[in-house]
Amino acid sequence: MVQPFTFDQLPSRIVFAPGALSQVGSEAERLGAERVMLVHDAMTGESANAVAAQLGDRLALRWNDVAQHVPVELAERARRAATDNSIDAIVTVGGGSSTGLAKALALSHRVPIVAVPTTYAGSEQTTIYGLTGGQHKQTGKDPIVLPRVVVYDPELTLGLPGSVTGPSAFNALAHSVEALWAPGCNPITSALALEGVRAIARSLPQAMSKPADVDARGDLLYGAALSGMALGATAAGLHHKLCHVLGGRFNLVHADAHSVILPHAIAFNAPVLPGEMARLADALGAPGKDPAGALWDLAVASGVPTRLADLNGSEGPLQREQLPGAADAAAAEITVNPRQVTRDDLLGILERAYDGKRPDV
Numbered sequence: 424m425v426q427p428f429t430f431d432q433l434p435s436r437i438v439f440a441p442g443a444l445s446q447v448g449s450e451a452e453r454l455g456a457e458r459v460m461l462v463h464d465a466m467t468g469e470s471a472n473a474v475a476a477q478l479g480d481r482l483a484l485r486w487n488d489v490a491q492h493v494p495v496e497l498a499e500r501a502r503r504a505a506t507d508n509s510i511d512a513i514v515t516v517g518g519g520s521s522t523g524l525a526k527a528l529a530l531s532h533r534v535p536i537v538a539v540p541t542t543y544a545g546s547e548q549t550t551i552y553g554l555t556g557g558q559h560k561q562t563g564k565d566p567i568v569l570p571r572v573v574v575y576d577p578e579l580t581l582g583l584p585g586s587v588t589g590p591s592a593f594n595a596l597a598h599s600v601e602a603l604w605a606p607g608c609n610p611i612t613s614a615l616a617l618e619g620v621r622a623i624a625r626s627l628p629q630a631m632s633k634p635a636d637v638d639a640r641g642d643l644l645y646g647a648a649l650s651g652m653a654l655g656a657t658a659a660g661l662h663h664k665l666c667h668v669l670g671g672r673f674n675l676v677h678a679d680a681h682s683v684i685l686p687h688a689i690a691f692n693a694p695v696l697p698g699e700m701a702r703l704a705d706a707l708g709a710p711g712k713d714p715a716g717a718l719w720d721l722a723v724a725s726g727v728p729t730r731l732a733d734l735n736g737s738e739g740p741l742q743r744e745q746l747p748g749a750a751d752a753a754a755a756e757i758t759v760n761p762r763q764v765t766r767d768d769l770l771g772i773l774e775r776a777y778d779g780k781r782p783d784v
């Protein structure tokens with residue numbers, strides 16, 4: 424029987440098709456945009472050129488300085504430029520870093536976003552924004568930062584290197600996996616999440632071995648969109664909080680941290696979530712198996728990082744001595760989790776992730 428639930432559906436339009444990049448200009452026009460700020464990064468300049476041509480006179484400002492975790496100083500510079508150019512809308516072409524900067528701008532300037540994601544980060548489907556200053560990543564929620572239109576074009580991801588594809592897909596997987604038990608979860612968010620896991624698990628190996636396979640890329644992008652929606656309708660859990668702390672303190676590559684932490688965070692919660700674990704294992708294509716181990720196997724098969732010790736921060740490789748401080752910071756942020764969790768439990772998760780052994784549930 425379906426348990427009673429409440430579900431706030433987020434108001435966002437999706438255009439999903441190979442070649443959909445050609446529709447970005449008309450989507451911006453539908454919103455009534457007249458002074459558009461186009462945000463992209465160094466790797467998405469060519470696609471941004473195509474969007475700039477579609478925007479014509481409606482393009483007021485082009486901005487290609489983006490960084491992951493949205494440093495406050497960068498957001499302030501972009502905000503000044505947005506003010507100077509009287510922008511009334513933002514179009515982004517890029518990964519979560521481009522979307523993240525657009526969200527910081529939408530927050531201050533209260534203007535709509537048209538997002539064209541080129542990774543699997545899923546930020547385009549959430550009201551969550553993040554800003555980082557003084558080694559601390561502050562996140563918040565505001566409906567204004569949710570892109571009004573998201574244009575998904577799998578062709579834009581054909582050139583995404585494996586070193587980004589695999590970890591970014593794990594970032595998406597993490598959204599779906601934690602949405603199965605995060606605060607706010609309900610039968611609809613679980614349906615989104617499980618379909619997201621199925622789509623990613625079946626397409627990731629093919630997208631890694633044949634990067635230009637547009638069908639696999641489309642499936643992966645579809646899974647990432649669903650995963651973003653599942654995160655957007657629930658809340659960040661223990662796994663996400665650990666990754667935010669690692670990203671904010673050490674400037675680790677966001678998606679790499681997700682790849683390494685996910686199996687260990689799942690293994691910690693597995694004993695108290697038998698029903699969710701069984702459904703997750705089914706969705707991963709590993710019925711009856713332990714999903715933490717199945718995720719670790721998928722990570723190894725996809726060639727994504729599996730050891731924190733292998734990840735570089737702004738001061739070089741992460742050191743084991745840095746883990747206790749990260750556990751302290753995460754303990755201060757994690758208030759809700761299905762299994763009671765202490766600071767020492769968090770340190771244990773980080774240490775197991777540091778060593779990078781297959782979780783043993």
Ligand code: NAD
Binds near residue numbers: 466490521541580
């Ligand atoms: P990113 O945007 O930095 O992209 C990763 C790398 O891929 C970059 O080097 C970029 O240049 C490159 N790239 C992007 N598209 C490409 C393409 N089509 N071809 C070739 N290279 C390409 O990183 P990300 O992993 O997409 O996003 C991470 C950021 O997003 C973090 O700051 C994270 O906190 C944020 N995030 C936010 C949410 C949210 O809901 N607010 C959700 C997920 C992630």
